[in-house]
Amino acid sequence: MKILVTGGAGYIGSITSAELVRAGHEVIVIDNLYQGHRAAVPAEAVFIEADLADRRTLSNIFAAYPGIDGIMHFASYTLVGESMEKPFLYLRDNVANAANLLEAAIAAGVRRFILSSTANLFDQPERIPIAENERIVPGSPYGESKFFIERMLHWMARIYGMRYACLRYFNACGDTPNRGEDHDPETHLIPIVLQVALGQRPYVTIFGDDYPTRDGTCVRDYIHVLDLASAHILAMEALDRLGERRYNLGNGQGFTVREVIETARKVTGHPIPAVVGPRRPGDPAVLVASSETIRAELGWQPRFTDLESIIASAWEWHRTHPNGYDD
Numbered sequence: 001m002k003i004l005v006t007g008g009a010g011y012i013g014s015i016t017s018a019e020l021v022r023a024g025h026e027v028i029v030i031d032n033l034y035q036g037h038r039a040a041v042p043a044e045a046v047f048i049e050a051d052l053a054d055r056r057t058l059s060n061i062f063a064a065y066p067g068i069d070g071i072m073h074f075a076s077y078t079l080v081g082e083s084m085e086k087p088f089l090y091l092r093d094n095v096a097n098a099a100n101l102l103e104a105a106i107a108a109g110v111r112r113f114i115l116s117s118t119a120n121l122f123d124q125p126e127r128i129p130i131a132e133n134e135r136i137v138p139g140s141p142y143g144e145s146k147f148f149i150e151r152m153l154h155w156m157a158r159i160y161g162m163r164y165a166c167l168r169y170f171n172a173c174g175d176t177p178n179r180g181e182d183h184d185p186e187t188h189l190i191p192i193v194l195q196v197a198l199g200q201r202p203y204v205t206i207f208g209d210d211y212p213t214r215d216g217t218c219v220r221d222y223i224h225v226l227d228l229a230s231a232h233i234l235a236m237e238a239l240d241r242l243g244e245r246r247y248n249l250g251n252g253q254g255f256t257v258r259e260v261i262e263t264a265r266k267v268t269g270h271p272i273p274a275v276v277g278p279r280r281p282g283d284p285a286v287l288v289a290s291s292e293t294i295r296a297e298l299g300w301q302p303r304f305t306d307l308e309s310i311i312a313s314a315w316e317w318h319r320t321h322p323n324g325y326d327d
Contacts, residue, residue, distance in 0.1 A: 001026070001069040001236070002026040002065070002068050003026065003027055003068070003069065003070050003072060004028045004030065004061075004071045004110075005017050005028065005029050005045075005071075005072045005074065006029075006052060006071070006072070006073050006074055007030075007031055007074030008045065009029060009033055009038060009040050009047070010031065010036040010037075010040070010075075011040075011179075011180075011181045011182070012074055012116065012225055012228055012229070013031070013036070013074035013075070014037070014041060014042070015176055015179050015229055016229040016233075017029055017041065018176070018229075019229040020229075020233060021042045025233075028048065028068070029041050029045050029048065030048050030061065030075070031047070031050075031075065032049065032075075035184075037182060037325040040182075040325060048061060051097075052097035052098075054100075055104065058100055058101065059104050059107065062104050062105070062107070062108035062110070066108075068105075068110050070114070070236050072116070072232055073101060073115050076097075076145075076146075077093060077094055077142070079142065080139065080142050080187075082142075084140055084141065087141040090142050090144070090145045091141050091144060091145055091148075094142075094149070095148045102162075106160050111160070111161055111162050111163055112162075112163050113153060113162055113164040113165075114165050114167060114232050114235055114236055114239075115146075115149060115167065116167060116169070117166040117168040118142070118143055118146045118169060119169060119221075119250075119287060119289065120138060120146070121136045121138050121139075121143050121146065122134050122136065122139075123138060123143070123282065123284065124139075124284055125284070128286050128287075129250075129290035130288065130289055131248065131292070132168075132248055132290075139282055150166045150246070153244075163240065163243050163244065164239070164244055165244075166247070167231055168246065169228060169249050169250075170221040170222070170223055170248070170249065170250035171222045172225055173314060174225050174311075175313050176225075176313070179317070180317030181314065182321075182324030182325050189204075190264070190311060190314050191314065191318065192204055193260060193261055193264045194264065194311075194318045197270035197315075198318065200322070202273065203272075203274060203275050204261060204272065204273070204274050204275075205275055205276075205277045206258070206261075206274055206276045207277055207279055207283060208279035210279075213256055213285055213286060215256050215258045215259070216258075217256045217258045218256065218257055218284070218285060218286070218287075219254035219255065219256050219285065219287070219288065220254055220255065220288075221250035221252070221253065221254050221287060222255060222260075222307065223250050224313070226303065226304065227249075227300075227303055227304055230300065230303075231247065231249055231294060231298075234298045234299070235247070238297075242297065245293075247291070247293055248293070248294075250288060250289025250290075251302050252288065252290060253288065253305070254288040260307065261274050263307045263308055263311050264311050264315075267308060
């Protein structure tokens with residue numbers, strides 16, 4: 001298949017692009033390099049530096065590369081905290097850019113679409129593990145923007161026959177030997193912990209240790225980026241028979257913040273100092289996914305189910321790329 005990947009120079013998008021290439025698909029990457037890295041794009045992929053806000057350029061891309069079979073849409077502003085400070089960047093730009101992409105795709109006859117969605121749709125879930133039919137109460141303008149796009153896809157399906165899947169990630173993590181997590185600023189726990197091990201930060205902050213969990217710190221479901229990539233490919237290949245789907249993606253088990261830090265100490269051999277700070281507003285005690293639907297329908301199985309292997313894969317990349325893609 002010929003797949004257009006937006007945000008294909010970013011963390012998850014670039015690794016998924018590499019896995020698409022490895023599976024024999026033709027890949028076209030669009031990225032404005034706001035948070036992405038040109039060096040992360042697979043050499044076998046076509047790379048186009050462009051912004052989804054530019055509708056004319058989008059139309060020209062679809063005209064220049066006819067016969068696109070499907071789209072994987074990763075391009076997005078993704079920082080929950082930033083979305084609380086700059087809501088219109090998310091509620092306007094994320095949504096408008098997705099609309100531009102969908103409009104150009106519809107005009108070009110593209111009818112397969114995979115959305116990179118989020119577990120931030122479920123701010124205070126009523127049931128753990130969280131299934132797809134859990135009530136949606138987005139935890140931030142970022143989560144709200146993804147929900148708007150999910151609803152947009154519903155109407156694209158009804159009006160134009162778009163076949164789509166919304167893949168709701170929990171905590172994406174882990175790296176491959178050639179591609180890894182390189183954000184500025186970095187907000188995710190595992191790379192922050194590894195930056196402490198590398199001496200790039202003095203300590204890691206634990207935001208609250210009085211939650212009703214086994215050690216008082218928050219529990220999260222960590223899903224390896226390669227497992228996310230395999231879910232995208234399986235979903236794209238199954239869209240013709242499935243039509244419209246929403247899948248929650250996680251390991252189905254949770255680890256506490258302290259367990260992540262302790263495992264990183266074991267993997268890296270570094271002490272990794274930690275200090276306890278106040279809770280962050282809006283942090284739920286436990287977020288764990290139920291991924292039974294995608295397992296049953298697509299046969300998806302996470303390969304990285306233990307925390308040590310996940311962190312070891314991240315440590316390999318960070319240790320050999322201490323300055324990220326600037327090395």
